[in-house]
Amino acid sequence: xIAIVDYRAGNLTSVARxxxxxxxxxxxxxxxxxxxxxxxxxxxxxxxxxxxxxNLRDSGLDGCIREIAESGKxxxxxxxxxxxxxxxxxxxxxxxxxGIIPGGVKRFPGGLKEKDVPLKIPHMGWNRxxxxxxxxxxxxxxxxxxxxxxxxxxxxxxxxxxxxxxxEYGIRFASVVSRGSLVAVQFHPEKSGRFGxxxxxxxxxxxxxxxx
Amino acid sequence: MLSKxxxxxxxxxxxxxxxxxxxxxxxxxxxxxxxxxxxxxxxxDEIVFYDITASSEGRDIMIxxxxxxAETIFIPFSVGxxxxxxxxMRSVILAGAEKVSVNSGAVENPKIISEGAxxxxxxxxxxxxxxxxxxxxxxxxSGYEIVIQGGRKYMGIDALWWAREAENLGAGEICLNSIDxxxxxxxxxxxxxxxxxxxxxxxxxxxxxxxxxxxxxxxxTKAKADAALIASIVHYGTYTIAExxxxxxxxxxxxxxxx
Numbered sequence: 001x002i003a004i005v006d007y008r009a010g011n012l013t014s015v016a017r018x019x020x021x022x023x024x025x026x027x028x029x030x031x032x033x034x035x036x037x038x039x040x041x042x043x044x045x046x047x048x049x050x051x052x053x054x055n056l057r058d059s060g061l062d063g064c065i066r067e068i069a070e071s072g073k074x075x076x077x078x079x080x081x082x083x084x085x086x087x088x089x090x091x092x093x094x095x096x097x098x099g100i101i102p103g104g105v106k107r108f109p110g111g112l113k114e115k116d117v118p119l120k121i122p123h124m125g126w127n128r129x130x131x132x133x134x135x136x137x138x139x140x141x142x143x144x145x146x147x148x149x150x151x152x153x154x155x156x157x158x159x160x161x162x163x164x165x166x167x168e169y170g171i172r173f174a175s176v177v178s179r180g181s182l183v184a185v186q187f188h189p190e191k192s193g194r195f196g197x198x199x200x201x202x203x204x205x206x207x208x209x210x211x212x
Numbered sequence: 213m214l215s216k217x218x219x220x221x222x223x224x225x226x227x228x229x230x231x232x233x234x235x236x237x238x239x240x241x242x243x244x245x246x247x248x249x250x251x252x253x254x255x256x257d258e259i260v261f262y263d264i265t266a267s268s269e270g271r272d273i274m275i276x277x278x279x280x281x282a283e284t285i286f287i288p289f290s291v292g293x294x295x296x297x298x299x300x301m302r303s304v305i306l307a308g309a310e311k312v313s314v315n316s317g318a319v320e321n322p323k324i325i326s327e328g329a330x331x332x333x334x335x336x337x338x339x340x341x342x343x344x345x346x347x348x349x350x351x352x353x354s355g356y357e358i359v360i361q362g363g364r365k366y367m368g369i370d371a372l373w374w375a376r377e378a379e380n381l382g383a384g385e386i387c388l389n390s391i392d393x394x395x396x397x398x399x400x401x402x403x404x405x406x407x408x409x410x411x412x413x414x415x416x417x418x419x420x421x422x423x424x425x426x427x428x429x430x431x432x433t434k435a436k437a438d439a440a441l442i443a444s445i446v447h448y449g450t451y452t453i454a455e456x457x458x459x460x461x462x463x464x465x466x467x468x469x470x471x
Contacts, residue, residue: 010333011305018286047333114213120415120438122335122384126215126257126468146215146468148288150335168213191288191310193252193471 002204003038005065006030007055009080010046018190018197024204032064040203041068043184045080049105049153050092052084062098069100069182074208076137077184082177083153085184091153101179103157112170119170122152129165129175129187137183137202138165138176145195147187149175155186181208215468216432216460217257217439218453219417220446222247224293225264227273233447245280251446252285254453255471259285260313260387260417260441263293275307282308292340292387296321301328305336313387315340316360319367319374322381329382338417339383343371343404344391356404363391371404372411379412386412387441389419397423397444405435417441425451425459432465 002019004012006028019026026042027034035041043065045052056062068075069085077085084097089105097105112119126146131138154173157163164183165176175186183203189196223230224244232240233247241247248259261281263274271294278291291304292313301312301324312332318325318339328337344363348355356371375386388408390401400421409416418437422428422445431437445451457467 013306014282014308014310017283017308021283021286046335117436119214120413122414123214124335124385124415125217125438127213142470144470146470191286193287195471197286 001038002026002040002042003035004028004042004044005035005061005081007045007052007059007061009044009052009055012044014188015042015044015078015190018200019204022197022201022204024200030059030061032061035061035064035068038073040074040076040206042076042078042203043081043085044078045084046150047080048092049080049084049089049095049097052080053095053097056084056098066098066100069179072181072208074203074206075182076203077182078190079151079186079188082184082186083151083155085177085182086155086157089153100182101157101162101177101184102159103155103162105153106156107153108170114168114170122150123154123169124150126192127167127169127187129167131165131176132163135164135178135183136206137199139202140198141195147185147189147192147196149187151186155184213466215257215466216437217417218255218428218456218460218467219258219260219439219441220251220256220453221260221262221419221441221443223262223264224274224277226267226270227277230264231447234449244277245284248281248289249284251453252287255457255468256287256453257468258287258439259289261289261291261293261309263291265294275303278304278307278309290338292338296324298324298327298331301332301336305332311336311338311385313338313340315342318378319358319360319369322377325378325381325383329384334382334384337383338385338387339375339378340387340389341371341374341378342389342391343401345401345404354407356407359391372407375408375412379414383414385415385417387417387419389441390421393421394419395444396421399423399427400431400435400437400440402430402435405431405437409436409438415439423450425456428456429460429463429465432460433463
Protein backbone atom coordinates (compact mmCIF):
# COMPACT_ATOMS: atom_id res chain seq x y z
CA UNK A 1 0.00 0.00 0.00
CA ILE A 2 1.20 3.48 -0.92
CA ALA A 3 0.14 6.33 1.34
CA ILE A 4 -0.23 9.81 -0.15
CA VAL A 5 0.36 12.53 2.43
CA ASP A 6 -2.62 14.88 2.74
CA TYR A 7 -1.55 18.19 4.26
CA ARG A 8 -4.10 20.39 2.49
CA ALA A 9 -1.60 21.35 -0.21
CA GLY A 10 -3.68 21.25 -3.34
CA ASN A 11 -5.61 18.51 -5.01
CA LEU A 12 -3.98 15.16 -4.36
CA THR A 13 -6.46 13.05 -6.27
CA SER A 14 -4.48 13.18 -9.53
CA VAL A 15 -1.64 11.18 -7.95
CA ALA A 16 -4.16 8.67 -6.62
CA ARG A 17 -5.86 8.41 -10.03
CA UNK A 18 -2.52 7.77 -11.73
CA UNK A 19 -1.71 4.99 -9.23
CA UNK A 20 -5.16 3.46 -9.65
CA UNK A 21 -4.65 3.35 -13.43
CA UNK A 22 -1.57 1.23 -12.68
CA UNK A 23 -3.58 -1.00 -10.31
CA UNK A 24 -1.39 0.14 -7.42
CA UNK A 25 -3.36 0.33 -4.15
CA UNK A 26 -3.10 3.69 -2.42
CA UNK A 27 -4.70 5.80 0.26
CA UNK A 28 -4.77 9.58 0.75
CA UNK A 29 -4.26 10.26 4.43
CA UNK A 30 -3.34 12.88 7.03
CA UNK A 31 -2.85 10.27 9.77
CA UNK A 32 0.67 9.57 11.00
CA UNK A 33 -0.17 5.95 11.93
CA UNK A 34 -1.36 5.25 8.38
CA UNK A 35 1.79 6.79 6.94
CA UNK A 36 3.95 4.67 9.26
CA UNK A 37 2.06 1.53 8.31
CA UNK A 38 2.32 2.07 4.54
CA UNK A 39 4.96 0.28 2.46
CA UNK A 40 5.75 3.47 0.58
CA UNK A 41 4.89 7.12 0.96
CA UNK A 42 4.30 9.83 -1.65
CA UNK A 43 4.67 13.43 -0.52
CA UNK A 44 3.07 15.60 -3.23
CA UNK A 45 1.78 19.15 -3.09
CA UNK A 46 0.87 22.23 -5.04
CA UNK A 47 0.83 25.72 -3.58
CA UNK A 48 3.08 27.85 -1.42
CA UNK A 49 5.82 26.69 0.95
CA UNK A 50 4.78 28.86 3.91
CA UNK A 51 1.26 27.56 4.22
CA UNK A 52 2.34 23.99 3.46
CA UNK A 53 4.86 24.05 6.33
CA UNK A 54 2.28 25.59 8.67
CA ASN A 55 -0.18 22.82 7.83
CA LEU A 56 2.49 20.16 8.35
CA ARG A 57 3.50 21.55 11.73
CA ASP A 58 -0.10 22.07 12.89
CA SER A 59 -0.95 18.47 12.08
CA GLY A 60 2.32 17.16 13.54
CA LEU A 61 3.16 15.47 10.25
CA ASP A 62 6.50 17.30 9.90
CA GLY A 63 8.18 14.96 12.38
CA CYS A 64 6.51 11.95 10.78
CA ILE A 65 7.86 12.80 7.30
CA ARG A 66 11.40 13.24 8.70
CA GLU A 67 11.10 9.94 10.52
CA ILE A 68 9.95 8.14 7.34
CA ALA A 69 12.81 9.68 5.36
CA GLU A 70 15.30 8.31 7.91
CA SER A 71 13.63 4.92 8.25
CA GLY A 72 14.60 3.52 4.86
CA LYS A 73 10.99 3.37 3.69
CA UNK A 74 10.70 4.49 0.04
CA UNK A 75 9.55 8.10 -0.06
CA UNK A 76 8.77 10.07 -3.22
CA UNK A 77 8.54 13.86 -3.14
CA UNK A 78 6.66 15.65 -5.92
CA UNK A 79 6.78 19.39 -6.77
CA UNK A 80 6.07 21.37 -3.58
CA UNK A 81 6.65 18.18 -1.58
CA UNK A 82 10.14 18.10 -3.07
CA UNK A 83 10.81 21.73 -2.23
CA UNK A 84 9.88 21.52 1.43
CA UNK A 85 12.18 18.54 1.90
CA UNK A 86 15.05 21.08 1.81
CA UNK A 87 16.21 23.27 4.70
CA UNK A 88 14.74 26.57 3.58
CA UNK A 89 12.72 28.11 0.77
CA UNK A 90 12.92 31.69 -0.46
CA UNK A 91 9.15 31.53 -0.90
CA UNK A 92 7.00 33.37 1.67
CA UNK A 93 9.85 35.35 3.18
CA UNK A 94 12.32 32.54 3.78
CA UNK A 95 10.35 29.57 5.04
CA UNK A 96 12.08 27.07 7.32
CA UNK A 97 11.39 23.64 5.81
CA UNK A 98 11.93 20.00 6.79
CA GLY A 99 15.72 19.94 6.35
CA ILE A 100 15.89 16.35 5.09
CA ILE A 101 18.18 17.29 2.19
CA PRO A 102 20.83 19.98 2.77
CA GLY A 103 20.30 23.10 0.71
CA GLY A 104 17.60 25.59 -0.15
CA VAL A 105 14.92 26.44 -2.67
CA LYS A 106 15.37 29.60 -4.73
CA ARG A 107 13.20 31.74 -6.96
CA PHE A 108 14.02 31.76 -10.68
CA PRO A 109 15.83 35.07 -11.19
CA GLY A 110 14.22 37.72 -13.42
CA GLY A 111 15.66 38.31 -16.87
CA LEU A 112 16.39 34.67 -17.73
CA LYS A 113 16.76 34.07 -21.45
CA GLU A 114 17.09 31.17 -23.85
CA LYS A 115 18.21 31.90 -27.42
CA ASP A 116 17.64 35.60 -26.68
CA VAL A 117 13.98 35.01 -25.82
CA PRO A 118 12.97 36.14 -22.30
CA LEU A 119 11.69 33.22 -20.25
CA LYS A 120 8.32 33.20 -18.55
CA ILE A 121 7.85 32.42 -14.88
CA PRO A 122 6.44 29.99 -13.79
CA HIS A 123 8.46 27.39 -15.65
CA MET A 124 5.34 25.70 -17.02
CA GLY A 125 5.27 22.90 -19.53
CA TRP A 126 7.34 19.96 -20.74
CA ASN A 127 11.08 19.75 -20.26
CA ARG A 128 13.84 17.16 -20.17
CA UNK A 129 15.81 15.75 -17.28
CA UNK A 130 19.47 14.88 -17.74
CA UNK A 131 20.18 12.01 -15.41
CA UNK A 132 23.64 11.83 -13.88
CA UNK A 133 23.61 8.10 -13.35
CA UNK A 134 21.30 5.13 -13.12
CA UNK A 135 18.59 5.00 -10.48
CA UNK A 136 15.95 2.26 -10.22
CA UNK A 137 13.15 4.84 -10.21
CA UNK A 138 14.06 5.92 -13.73
CA UNK A 139 14.53 2.53 -15.27
CA UNK A 140 12.99 2.38 -18.74
CA UNK A 141 12.96 6.16 -19.18
CA UNK A 142 14.65 7.25 -22.43
CA UNK A 143 17.05 10.19 -22.28
CA UNK A 144 14.85 12.43 -24.43
CA UNK A 145 11.67 11.82 -22.40
CA UNK A 146 10.02 15.00 -21.12
CA UNK A 147 8.09 15.73 -17.95
CA UNK A 148 5.47 18.29 -16.97
CA UNK A 149 6.73 21.11 -14.73
CA UNK A 150 4.89 24.00 -13.05
CA UNK A 151 6.97 26.02 -10.59
CA UNK A 152 8.51 29.41 -9.88
CA UNK A 153 11.06 28.17 -7.33
CA UNK A 154 13.73 25.52 -7.87
CA UNK A 155 15.72 23.15 -5.65
CA UNK A 156 19.34 24.14 -4.97
CA UNK A 157 20.94 21.32 -2.97
CA UNK A 158 24.16 22.29 -1.21
CA UNK A 159 25.67 18.84 -1.74
CA UNK A 160 26.35 17.85 -5.31
CA UNK A 161 25.92 14.19 -4.37
CA UNK A 162 22.16 14.66 -3.81
CA UNK A 163 21.59 15.55 -7.46
CA UNK A 164 20.17 12.72 -9.61
CA UNK A 165 18.94 14.75 -12.57
CA UNK A 166 19.07 18.30 -13.90
CA UNK A 167 16.89 20.46 -16.12
CA GLU A 168 17.68 23.57 -18.18
CA TYR A 169 15.49 26.63 -17.95
CA GLY A 170 17.73 29.61 -18.47
CA ILE A 171 19.78 28.10 -15.68
CA ARG A 172 20.56 24.49 -14.88
CA PHE A 173 18.76 23.30 -11.77
CA ALA A 174 18.39 20.05 -9.83
CA SER A 175 15.06 18.60 -10.93
CA VAL A 176 15.61 15.21 -9.26
CA VAL A 177 17.36 14.77 -5.92
CA SER A 178 17.78 11.82 -3.61
CA ARG A 179 19.07 10.75 -0.25
CA GLY A 180 18.92 7.06 0.68
CA SER A 181 15.37 5.84 0.20
CA LEU A 182 14.06 9.31 -0.57
CA VAL A 183 13.73 10.49 -4.17
CA ALA A 184 12.20 13.86 -4.94
CA VAL A 185 11.20 15.22 -8.34
CA GLN A 186 10.29 18.79 -9.22
CA PHE A 187 8.00 17.74 -12.09
CA HIS A 188 4.62 15.99 -11.90
CA PRO A 189 4.96 12.31 -12.82
CA GLU A 190 1.17 11.95 -12.51
CA LYS A 191 0.75 14.49 -15.36
CA SER A 192 3.72 13.43 -17.48
CA GLY A 193 2.10 10.80 -19.67
CA ARG A 194 3.49 7.30 -20.12
CA PHE A 195 6.97 8.06 -18.81
CA GLY A 196 5.59 9.73 -15.69
CA UNK A 197 3.41 6.69 -15.04
CA UNK A 198 6.48 4.48 -15.51
CA UNK A 199 8.24 6.36 -12.69
CA UNK A 200 5.25 5.81 -10.40
CA UNK A 201 5.18 2.15 -11.38
CA UNK A 202 8.92 1.83 -10.68
CA UNK A 203 8.36 3.49 -7.32
CA UNK A 204 5.59 1.03 -6.46
CA UNK A 205 8.12 -1.80 -6.77
CA UNK A 206 11.20 -0.06 -5.37
CA UNK A 207 12.50 -1.38 -2.10
CA UNK A 208 14.56 1.68 -1.30
CA UNK A 209 17.93 0.24 -2.19
CA UNK A 210 19.71 2.12 -4.90
CA UNK A 211 22.91 2.27 -6.92
CA UNK A 212 24.26 5.39 -8.54
CA MET B 213 14.83 23.88 -22.60
CA LEU B 214 11.08 24.14 -22.39
CA SER B 215 9.05 22.65 -25.25
CA LYS B 216 6.42 24.61 -27.13
CA UNK B 217 3.06 23.00 -26.40
CA UNK B 218 0.52 21.77 -28.95
CA UNK B 219 -2.95 21.79 -27.43
CA UNK B 220 -6.08 20.43 -29.12
CA UNK B 221 -9.32 22.11 -28.13
CA UNK B 222 -12.58 20.18 -27.74
CA UNK B 223 -15.99 21.86 -27.60
CA UNK B 224 -18.50 19.90 -25.56
CA UNK B 225 -22.24 20.35 -25.35
CA UNK B 226 -24.42 18.17 -23.11
CA UNK B 227 -21.52 15.75 -22.69
CA UNK B 228 -20.89 15.28 -26.42
CA UNK B 229 -18.46 16.87 -28.85
CA UNK B 230 -20.24 19.51 -30.86
CA UNK B 231 -18.68 18.19 -34.05
CA UNK B 232 -17.79 14.60 -34.73
CA UNK B 233 -14.06 14.20 -35.00
CA UNK B 234 -12.51 12.29 -37.84
CA UNK B 235 -9.28 10.52 -37.20
CA UNK B 236 -7.28 9.25 -40.13
CA UNK B 237 -9.03 6.12 -41.20
CA UNK B 238 -12.28 8.10 -41.10
CA UNK B 239 -13.56 7.05 -37.72
CA UNK B 240 -16.16 9.56 -36.65
CA UNK B 241 -16.24 9.98 -32.88
CA UNK B 242 -18.41 12.12 -30.69
CA UNK B 243 -17.36 11.04 -27.21
CA UNK B 244 -15.04 13.63 -25.62
CA UNK B 245 -13.39 11.05 -23.36
CA UNK B 246 -12.55 8.78 -26.26
CA UNK B 247 -11.25 11.68 -28.36
CA UNK B 248 -9.15 12.97 -25.43
CA UNK B 249 -7.63 9.51 -25.14
CA UNK B 250 -6.76 9.47 -28.85
CA UNK B 251 -5.10 12.88 -28.70
CA UNK B 252 -3.24 11.88 -25.52
CA UNK B 253 -1.91 8.82 -27.33
CA UNK B 254 -1.00 10.94 -30.37
CA UNK B 255 1.20 13.26 -28.33
CA UNK B 256 -0.99 16.20 -27.29
CA ASP B 257 0.87 18.17 -24.61
CA GLU B 258 -2.30 19.32 -22.93
CA ILE B 259 -6.01 19.38 -23.79
CA VAL B 260 -8.51 22.23 -23.52
CA PHE B 261 -12.21 21.53 -23.06
CA TYR B 262 -14.86 24.20 -23.61
CA ASP B 263 -18.24 23.44 -22.18
CA ILE B 264 -20.76 25.27 -24.32
CA THR B 265 -23.72 23.82 -22.44
CA ALA B 266 -26.27 26.32 -21.24
CA SER B 267 -28.38 24.25 -18.83
CA SER B 268 -27.46 23.24 -15.30
CA GLU B 269 -28.23 19.59 -16.11
CA GLY B 270 -25.66 19.88 -18.87
CA ARG B 271 -23.14 21.20 -16.39
CA ASP B 272 -23.48 18.11 -14.22
CA ILE B 273 -22.91 15.99 -17.30
CA MET B 274 -19.73 17.98 -17.99
CA ILE B 275 -18.41 17.30 -14.48
CA UNK B 276 -18.92 13.62 -15.17
CA UNK B 277 -17.00 13.99 -18.46
CA UNK B 278 -14.14 15.72 -16.59
CA UNK B 279 -13.99 12.88 -14.07
CA UNK B 280 -13.81 10.28 -16.81
CA UNK B 281 -11.16 12.26 -18.71
CA ALA B 282 -9.06 12.49 -15.54
CA GLU B 283 -9.09 8.70 -15.24
CA THR B 284 -8.10 8.28 -18.86
CA ILE B 285 -5.35 10.78 -19.70
CA PHE B 286 -2.30 11.64 -17.63
CA ILE B 287 -1.36 15.02 -19.00
CA PRO B 288 -2.70 18.39 -17.85
CA PHE B 289 -6.06 19.55 -19.13
CA SER B 290 -8.16 22.64 -18.60
CA VAL B 291 -11.89 23.20 -18.58
CA GLY B 292 -13.59 26.45 -19.48
CA UNK B 293 -17.00 27.76 -20.47
CA UNK B 294 -19.47 29.38 -18.12
CA UNK B 295 -17.08 29.54 -15.15
CA UNK B 296 -18.27 32.41 -12.95
CA UNK B 297 -17.79 31.51 -9.31
CA UNK B 298 -15.25 29.88 -7.01
CA UNK B 299 -17.71 26.99 -6.68
CA UNK B 300 -17.68 26.50 -10.48
CA MET B 301 -13.87 26.39 -10.33
CA ARG B 302 -13.80 24.04 -7.38
CA SER B 303 -16.14 21.50 -8.95
CA VAL B 304 -14.04 21.34 -12.14
CA ILE B 305 -10.71 21.09 -10.27
CA LEU B 306 -11.99 18.46 -7.83
CA ALA B 307 -13.26 16.46 -10.79
CA GLY B 308 -9.64 16.28 -11.96
CA ALA B 309 -8.89 19.24 -14.25
CA GLU B 310 -5.44 20.74 -13.79
CA LYS B 311 -6.56 24.20 -14.81
CA VAL B 312 -9.75 26.17 -15.11
CA SER B 313 -10.33 28.83 -17.70
CA VAL B 314 -12.35 31.99 -17.09
CA ASN B 315 -13.41 34.30 -19.89
CA SER B 316 -16.53 36.50 -19.83
CA GLY B 317 -16.99 35.65 -16.14
CA ALA B 318 -13.70 37.45 -15.47
CA VAL B 319 -14.57 40.42 -17.69
CA GLU B 320 -17.77 40.90 -15.69
CA ASN B 321 -16.09 40.22 -12.33
CA PRO B 322 -12.26 40.49 -12.45
CA LYS B 323 -12.02 39.54 -8.76
CA ILE B 324 -12.76 35.94 -9.71
CA ILE B 325 -9.17 35.74 -11.04
CA SER B 326 -7.55 36.77 -7.76
CA GLU B 327 -9.97 34.72 -5.68
CA GLY B 328 -9.28 31.66 -7.83
CA ALA B 329 -5.51 32.24 -7.66
CA UNK B 330 -5.59 32.45 -3.87
CA UNK B 331 -7.84 29.41 -3.50
CA UNK B 332 -6.22 27.08 -6.04
CA UNK B 333 -2.87 28.67 -7.02
CA UNK B 334 -2.02 30.88 -10.01
CA UNK B 335 -1.02 27.87 -12.10
CA UNK B 336 -4.68 26.74 -12.07
CA UNK B 337 -6.16 29.94 -13.43
CA UNK B 338 -6.19 30.51 -17.18
CA UNK B 339 -7.63 33.74 -18.55
CA UNK B 340 -9.42 33.14 -21.82
CA UNK B 341 -9.55 36.31 -23.92
CA UNK B 342 -11.70 36.77 -27.03
CA UNK B 343 -10.30 39.65 -29.02
CA UNK B 344 -11.35 41.62 -32.11
CA UNK B 345 -9.34 43.99 -34.24
CA UNK B 346 -10.76 47.54 -34.04
CA UNK B 347 -9.56 51.01 -34.90
CA UNK B 348 -7.04 52.43 -32.44
CA UNK B 349 -8.59 54.97 -30.10
CA UNK B 350 -7.98 56.61 -26.75
CA UNK B 351 -10.01 53.85 -25.14
CA UNK B 352 -8.51 51.01 -27.17
CA UNK B 353 -4.89 52.14 -27.78
CA SER B 354 -3.68 48.72 -28.92
CA GLY B 355 -6.40 48.43 -31.57
CA TYR B 356 -7.54 45.13 -30.03
CA GLU B 357 -10.75 45.03 -28.05
CA ILE B 358 -12.15 42.45 -25.65
CA VAL B 359 -15.42 40.92 -26.83
CA ILE B 360 -17.77 38.36 -25.29
CA GLN B 361 -20.67 36.24 -26.50
CA GLY B 362 -18.65 34.90 -29.41
CA GLY B 363 -17.73 38.39 -30.59
CA ARG B 364 -21.23 39.85 -30.54
CA LYS B 365 -20.68 42.14 -27.58
CA TYR B 366 -17.84 44.72 -27.49
CA MET B 367 -16.70 45.46 -23.96
CA GLY B 368 -14.77 48.71 -24.44
CA ILE B 369 -11.70 47.10 -22.85
CA ASP B 370 -8.25 47.18 -24.43
CA ALA B 371 -6.86 43.65 -24.86
CA LEU B 372 -3.30 44.56 -23.84
CA TRP B 373 -4.52 46.38 -20.73
CA TRP B 374 -6.72 43.41 -19.81
CA ALA B 375 -3.88 40.89 -20.28
CA ARG B 376 -1.62 42.89 -17.94
CA GLU B 377 -4.44 43.40 -15.46
CA ALA B 378 -5.19 39.66 -15.40
CA GLU B 379 -1.51 38.93 -14.83
CA ASN B 380 -1.48 41.33 -11.89
CA LEU B 381 -4.64 39.73 -10.51
CA GLY B 382 -2.90 36.36 -10.49
CA ALA B 383 -3.76 34.57 -13.73
CA GLY B 384 -1.15 31.89 -14.44
CA GLU B 385 -1.63 31.76 -18.17
CA ILE B 386 -3.52 33.45 -21.01
CA CYS B 387 -5.39 31.70 -23.79
CA LEU B 388 -5.62 34.35 -26.47
CA ASN B 389 -8.32 33.81 -29.07
CA SER B 390 -8.63 36.04 -32.12
CA ILE B 391 -12.28 36.18 -33.13
CA ASP B 392 -11.19 37.55 -36.53
CA UNK B 393 -9.00 34.53 -37.22
CA UNK B 394 -11.13 31.91 -35.46
CA UNK B 395 -12.55 29.33 -37.83
CA UNK B 396 -10.88 30.83 -40.93
CA UNK B 397 -8.03 28.29 -41.02
CA UNK B 398 -5.99 31.12 -42.57
CA UNK B 399 -3.42 31.42 -39.82
CA UNK B 400 -3.19 32.84 -36.31
CA UNK B 401 -3.37 36.58 -35.64
CA UNK B 402 0.41 37.01 -35.37
CA UNK B 403 0.50 40.70 -34.54
CA UNK B 404 -1.96 40.36 -31.67
CA UNK B 405 -0.19 37.27 -30.33
CA UNK B 406 3.22 38.95 -30.44
CA UNK B 407 1.85 42.06 -28.74
CA UNK B 408 0.39 40.14 -25.81
CA UNK B 409 3.07 37.49 -25.31
CA UNK B 410 5.94 39.98 -25.27
CA UNK B 411 4.15 42.24 -22.79
CA UNK B 412 3.25 39.75 -20.07
CA UNK B 413 5.47 37.42 -18.06
CA UNK B 414 2.98 34.54 -17.98
CA UNK B 415 2.71 31.98 -20.80
CA UNK B 416 0.39 32.73 -23.71
CA UNK B 417 -1.48 30.10 -25.73
CA UNK B 418 -2.36 31.38 -29.22
CA UNK B 419 -5.79 30.40 -30.47
CA UNK B 420 -7.80 30.79 -33.64
CA UNK B 421 -6.91 30.32 -37.27
CA UNK B 422 -4.69 27.25 -37.54
CA UNK B 423 -5.17 25.62 -40.94
CA UNK B 424 -1.68 24.71 -42.14
CA UNK B 425 1.36 23.46 -40.33
CA UNK B 426 3.18 26.66 -41.31
CA UNK B 427 0.64 28.58 -39.21
CA UNK B 428 1.89 26.83 -36.10
CA UNK B 429 5.50 27.50 -37.01
CA UNK B 430 4.77 31.21 -37.49
CA UNK B 431 2.86 31.68 -34.28
CA UNK B 432 5.46 29.82 -32.19
CA THR B 433 8.49 31.54 -33.74
CA LYS B 434 7.58 34.95 -35.23
CA ALA B 435 4.80 35.71 -32.75
CA LYS B 436 6.64 33.99 -29.84
CA ALA B 437 3.59 32.16 -28.45
CA ASP B 438 4.36 29.60 -25.75
CA ALA B 439 1.75 27.18 -27.01
CA ALA B 440 -0.61 26.75 -29.96
CA LEU B 441 -4.25 25.76 -29.66
CA ILE B 442 -5.51 23.67 -32.56
CA ALA B 443 -8.96 22.44 -33.56
CA SER B 444 -10.12 21.79 -37.13
CA ILE B 445 -6.58 21.11 -38.36
CA VAL B 446 -6.51 17.89 -36.33
CA HIS B 447 -10.22 17.24 -35.86
CA TYR B 448 -10.75 16.82 -39.59
CA GLY B 449 -7.70 14.68 -39.99
CA THR B 450 -5.64 17.14 -42.07
CA TYR B 451 -2.66 16.35 -39.86
CA THR B 452 -2.00 14.23 -36.82
CA ILE B 453 -0.39 15.91 -33.82
CA ALA B 454 2.69 13.78 -34.44
CA GLU B 455 2.97 15.11 -38.01
CA UNK B 456 2.70 18.69 -36.78
CA UNK B 457 5.39 18.08 -34.18
CA UNK B 458 7.68 16.42 -36.66
CA UNK B 459 7.36 19.42 -38.95
CA UNK B 460 7.98 21.91 -36.13
CA UNK B 461 10.93 19.92 -34.86
CA UNK B 462 12.40 19.89 -38.39
CA UNK B 463 12.15 23.69 -38.33
CA UNK B 464 14.09 24.06 -35.09
CA UNK B 465 11.11 24.48 -32.80
CA UNK B 466 11.63 22.55 -29.59
CA UNK B 467 8.63 20.25 -29.05
CA UNK B 468 8.11 17.10 -27.02
CA UNK B 469 9.12 14.38 -29.47
CA UNK B 470 8.36 11.16 -27.65
CA UNK B 471 5.47 10.26 -25.40
